[in-house]
Amino acid sequence: MDPDEFRRAGHAVVDWIADYWSTLHQRPVAPADPPGTVAKALPSVPPTTGGESVEALLADLDAIVLPGLTHWQHPGFFGYFPANTSGPSLLGDLVSSGLGVQGMLWATSPACTELETVMMDWLAQLLDLPQRFRSTGAGGGVIQDSASSATLVATLAALHRASAGRWRVTGVDRRYRAYTSVHGHSSIEKAVRIAGLGADGIRSIDVDPDTQALRPDALRAAIEADLAAGDVPTIVVATIGTTSTTAVDPVPEIGAICAEYGIWLHVDAAYAGAAAVCPELRWSHAGLEYVDSYCFDPHKWLLTGFDCDAFWVADRGELIEALTVLPEFLRNAASESGAVIDYRDWQVPLGRRFRALKLWFVLRWYGAEGLRAHIRSGVALAARFADRVRADDRFELAAAHPFSLVCFRLRADDDTNAELLARVNRTGRVLLTHTRVGGRYVLRLAVGSPQSTETHVDEAWTLLTDAAKDLVTP
Amino acid sequence: MDPDEFRRAGHAVVDWIADYWSTLHQRPVAPADPPGTVAKALPSVPPTTGGESVEALLADLDAIVLPGLTHWQHPGFFGYFPANTSGPSLLGDLVSSGLGVQGMLWATSPACTELETVMMDWLAQLLDLPQRFRSTGAGGGVIQDSASSATLVATLAALHRASAGRWRVTGVDRRYRAYTSVHGHSSIEKAVRIAGLGADGIRSIDVDPDTQALRPDALRAAIEADLAAGDVPTIVVATIGTTSTTAVDPVPEIGAICAEYGIWLHVDAAYAGAAAVCPELRWSHAGLEYVDSYCFDPHKWLLTGFDCDAFWVADRGELIEALTVLPEFLRNAASESGAVIDYRDWQVPLGRRFRALKLWFVLRWYGAEGLRAHIRSGVALAARFADRVRADDRFELAAAHPFSLVCFRLRADDDTNAELLARVNRTGRVLLTHTRVGGRYVLRLAVGSPQSTETHVDEAWTLLTDAAKDLVTP
Known part of the structure; x- marks a missing residue:
């Protein structure tokens, strides 16, 4: 791939990523397909001659890869801990790749x-x-x-x-x-x-x-x-x-x-x-x-x-x-x-x-104030969600929430809480995960995606309370 | 950085990389500046407000970072082992970054x-x-x-x-x-x-x-x-x-x-x-x-x-x-x-x-035949260089060269060989490294950059023989 081919293909890939980010909220957060779905869609032998266009690769990304992903940058992703990224980080890392x-x-x-x-x-x-x-x-x-x-x-x-x-x-x-x-x-x-x-x-x-x-x-x-x-x-x-x-x-x-x-x-x-x-x-x-x-x-x-x-x-x-x-x-x-x-x-x-490049891009693009705004947004969204939990007698907070993670549970047994988590995640609108605190099954809602807003946290709460209606007597 | 900002900035970064690759052969392979040169050119405190443009970042890359790099993708880079990259690899990895x-x-x-x-x-x-x-x-x-x-x-x-x-x-x-x-x-x-x-x-x-x-x-x-x-x-x-x-x-x-x-x-x-x-x-x-x-x-x-x-x-x-x-x-x-x-x-x-994406892009772009052509080119260039060494009585091969690395030395003491390496590297046109074989100081020329051609290997040989003229009696 010569520099001019790279220039053309690179623009196409950048556009593809921008489109992915713009439409990400419409996708299910996680796939429901059984193991092997992606592998079966791929050829079992490598290509002999090569020469495939970037457009063909991007089409296969759309058709095969995207439906098989858990979308960690999705505004409804509240699982594990966040794994943020951002435009400046991508571009700093792209420079790192280019310098090699x-x-x-x-x-x-x-x-x-x-x-x-x-x-x-x-x-x-x-x-x-x-x-x-x-x-x-x-x-x-x-x-x-x-x-x-x-x-x-x-x-x-x-x-x-x-x-x-x-x-x-x-x-x-x-x-x-x-x-x-x-x-x-x-x-x-x-x-x-x-x-x-x-x-x-x-x-x-x-x-x-x-x-x-x-x-x-x-x-x-x-x-x-x-x-x-x-x-x-x-x-x-x-x-x-x-x-x-x-x-x-x-x-x-x-x-x-x-x-x-x-x-x-x-x-x-x-x-x-x-x-x-x-x-x-x-x-x-x-x-x-x-x-x-x-x-x-x-x-x-x-x-x-x-x-x-x-x-x-x-x-x-x-x-x-x-x-x-x-x-x-x-x-x-x-x-x-x-x-x-x-x-x-x-x-x-x-x-x-050369990983320092992405930090350099991020720190110069956001500055200290921009980074603080991002952290404060996560903390505020978590506090907003915790307020909902506190205000609903069917639920309880399972731990303090000093940062952007809220641990909570239904006032019910572990199996009921596990079922609540499964039902909410099956909607494809949000993804939460779980842990155990003091031996009890606890749900975790971790805020962190820069795309997550009050709307998404409130939607998570609505989905939880809707599912809870079928699981516990009010 | 919203998707549209990313689109614009991403195109600029892609173009910057394409320009870097197009002009790479004109740069010295490695810098000559003393330790601390790059660090001194950077602010010692992080920015408070952020908001710098991608153009400002790219300008600093040109002014501060590029002069401080050893360019591993340079056609005259023959040090260590190669650390290849390619356009398809960059693009696959960029997709990985974007998906996050x-x-x-x-x-x-x-x-x-x-x-x-x-x-x-x-x-x-x-x-x-x-x-x-x-x-x-x-x-x-x-x-x-x-x-x-x-x-x-x-x-x-x-x-x-x-x-x-x-x-x-x-x-x-x-x-x-x-x-x-x-x-x-x-x-x-x-x-x-x-x-x-x-x-x-x-x-x-x-x-x-x-x-x-x-x-x-x-x-x-x-x-x-x-x-x-x-x-x-x-x-x-x-x-x-x-x-x-x-x-x-x-x-x-x-x-x-x-x-x-x-x-x-x-x-x-x-x-x-x-x-x-x-x-x-x-x-x-x-x-x-x-x-x-x-x-x-x-x-x-x-x-x-x-x-x-x-x-x-x-x-x-x-x-x-x-x-x-x-x-x-x-x-x-x-x-x-x-x-x-x-x-x-x-x-x-x-x-x-998601590192498999870059492999997927590389294997589909080059195919088995493209990869073989790359390996064969490296082996042939190494053989070409080894022939030059064999034909010059002042030099000797220090080991077999089954792949794309040639180990050789002047028929002279270790200090003279070390001086030969230093002089050739100081030209900024090529970079070679050294090792010891059987206790003796030996120069290594490792071919691997996709940009390296017969011209670059021949230039390395010319620089070596020119430097050798001053170091050993013919």
Whole structure:
């Protein structure tokens, strides 16, 4: 495809996306077809000769792919956590694709590294993170693909520290232990398993039944018990905005405990971190001055497409020591001078895409004020929905809603709530998901799409109350 | 940014990329500016109000970013391994950005999963991989971000197997051992470290000095020694196309050894796997019927932008058991039916982008014949360059060149060769990198950009011989 063919085809694809966004609200949020529907519509053998037009590809997108998608950008998508994107993010990422550079080392494309460092410093300012995370001191930020990977590299750096460097050589030769609340994300258990600590290596700490937040006294007791058994407390992962209910763990108290015992403290704010662009929501980020590493996902609630997890460490030296491997074919004068950042040493993969471009486009297009307006809109829509729940005796709120997630349930048994969720989702107008809080089945409505407005949240409520009529006696 | 704003701005960005590609050959391949040049040109604080035009962003790309890039798509880029991209890849990825769906579960966007499964089966056919890797049997393929991550998940599945499932619970509680040649990629050492085996956990096996390929007898001896010491041989990583010289490890012999001892065999064909689209290069892929997992990078030499590593396993059950974690908020009827693939269980992160779209666009635009033509062009250009080296008494080839990489050196000491590389790269017309083979400093010229032609390879040779005139006596 030469540059002129690309120009023509590119305009067609841009137009196709603009049309998709304009008509998205008319589609069912999720498909109802059985497994295999899309696969069956595709040829089982690859084409020999190629040469298909972009129009043919777009036609197949319309005919085969779109009917098989769950539309995460749909204004009625309220499932999981949002996975926002936006026009500026798309365009920044398109530039990244067009340049096609590799940012594994500073030397392999200096602007790729330097723009990323500056964007991470910008984000740190937007969230008012402590100075220790800025690149101007001993810390610094890097873009990971996801919070899962951020937790993994934090765990590796923690093993490096807890072993005084021995882990790099001997591997896991002691019983290293990790701690998180029972509502810590599943990626924490996965990271601990990947790092070779096994299910035995993770301690699930009880939460306060009122707040669903980690209980510092239970954390301390678990650490003391492990120490008494000769185990090595290595990392605590606290969460700002748990996946189930957006509970906020008490980071100041947890931080004091970690400092006392010399344990690495990682904070996973994957979803709720974006809220800290708003000064009135920064109470959720108290205690970060104790923290060794912190991450949040601009690709969840900050208008930046996946993948873009923003991860910071207070001491970049520990992270780099934990992860660096230097083969001859990557040696270069800039790296050996020590004057540059080689981000390959901050992550699992070697290769890396120029992801800072999409952040640059998003931050310049929206500015701090635009990002705040987006967050405040989500918080207000969630509050509006929660008011509806509160005002209806058939329903109850199942947790506080400090951000844009509302957890609620019918005052009925779990099966009835599961049936309510299934009926509402079958309308194709909205998509909600569920969790369990205190053992009970709970529905989750997470606001985040920039297209979602009062109309869509109100429609969700109407669909819920309509379905509830058949399920519970008023 | 509403759909109409996106339409206008999107056309501008597409045009900017087309212009970049059209004029790329006029730029220096790599910048000469000192560290910090790009960072200094950027504001140190983020914008408050936003609202900048796309034209302003593109102007800053021209003024600040482009001069700071190493241009991997430049026709004179011969460094590392290629990181190809192409128009169809960009457009497929742009569609992925526009849809903004999450493919972590089948249920979170069925078409995202099903298209990926079909594309991996297409690729398996294009490379003529054994039936065992197809999704129609017990195996299957998945897109990873990189070969680094593929090696990591293969290592985790191997630990699961070697421990008979115990590792998931207890972690690394024995001395598990991994094996690769001294030319195995640095990501293997990194994966082994991440998995908690440490530097002690990896055995670097000697290579044949003529072929630079792993010596099966040395592998067997290392396994026997470990068994005698009570260690647990867990995984062998063989390489088809090593990073230093594109040596091909003898997979049939290695496979027989792995079968004999019950050791997981992973094959890393990150760069050279793409060559198997050509029947005449499939000799390099002999022995895959013994292999438990295999990967190659369409993002290196198959016209597909980063990130796109194609990874297959012969037994998907083992991989899934090793990696799955099931929290309540991800439970759904489709997953519990067992009738669908949930790719989150095939990889480290939870979230995943719709990366199959770019493969779909690339495979339909180029077809098998177009891909073969691209590979053959690279092989022919490398052979042309190698002929020049052979014909000049001042130079020598340092290794065979079965694919599109030529390793060569001046018949002079290491410092002189390093100086030759520095001088040629300083011209800004080409970029080459280096490695060490048998302890000696060696230059590498890797062909792969679709824009590279005979003219560019010949120019590289002219620049090298011009620089050599000042460095060695004829």
